[in-house]
Amino acid sequence: MICYLFEKAAKEQHTMIILDDAQWIDKDSWIMLHEIIKRCRALIVCSTRPFPAAHPPMEEAKRILNAPFTKEIHLSSLKPDDMVMLACQLIKVTRLPIQLINILRTRSHGVPLYAEQLVSTMLQFKVLQVHTEKQRHDLNRTGPLVTDTIQEVCYLILDTLQRHSFTIS
Numbered sequence: 671m672i673c674y675l676f677e678k679a680a681k682e683q684h685t686m687i688i689l690d691d692a693q694w695i696d697k698d699s700w701i702m703l704h705e706i707i708k709r710c711r712a713l714i715v716c717s718t719r720p721f722p723a724a725h726p727p728m729e730e731a732k733r734i735l736n737a738p739f740t741k742e743i744h745l746s747s748l749k750p751d752d753m754v755m756l757a758c759q760l761i762k763v764t765r766l767p768i769q770l771i772n773i774l775r776t777r778s779h780g781v782p783l784y785a786e787q788l789v790s791t792m793l794q795f796k797v798l799q800v801h802t803e804k805q806r807h808d809l810n811r812t813g814p815l816v817t818d819t820i821q822e823v824c825y826l827i828l829d830t831l832q833r834h835s836f837t838i839s
Contacts (some may be wrong), residue, residue, distance in 0.1 A: 672702060672706075673702065673705045673706050673709055673710075676706045676709075676710050676712060677706075677709045677710050679710075679712075680710035680711050680712045684713075685710065685711075685712040685713070686712065686713040686714070686715065687706070687712055687713070687714045687715070688714075688715045688716075688717075689703075689714070689715070689716045689717070690717050691717065691718065691719070692716035692717060692718040692731075693718045693719050693721060693727075695731065697728055697730050700728065700730035700731045700733075700734065701730050703734060704730065704733060704734055707734065707739075746780075747779060747780020747781060748780045748781075748782055748785075749780070750774075750775045750780075753774050753775065753778055753780060753782075753785050754766060754771055754774065754775075756782055756785055756786075757770070757774055757785055757789055760785075760786055760789050760790075761789060761793075761798075761800055762800070763800060770792075770798065773788065774788060774789075
């Protein structure tokens, strides 16, 4: 039924199917995806993390991933300066304290989502605060925005996350 619906949609209009985290797709879904590919003219985009050697892709996945019609694009991590610019955009500031820059560089591994989560968690737990220009002027007289103690709290929070959250293959 699903194959039929995609086939019908693809005949009537341009169709794109997007599958995120395709490394988690089960055997039957890979088989169905292969049927959709055979029957439809559709652009299919699959994002996947690299398969670890201990858990290679199943044969049904290999049939699609290694097919001549498959175009594989490897995305590299963000450069450290780009990661800082991203964080500035997320927080809506023009510059960051060096302590936060160091945390982003050492803990985000160049993955934009990790940087976004780091910043979000720091804001949520009030480890990071954004101040107005007057408040910044007052802070400059009293010390840095992220103290060593606060930095340690960040590391403790981040270290409680599951280890695979920081693994980049």
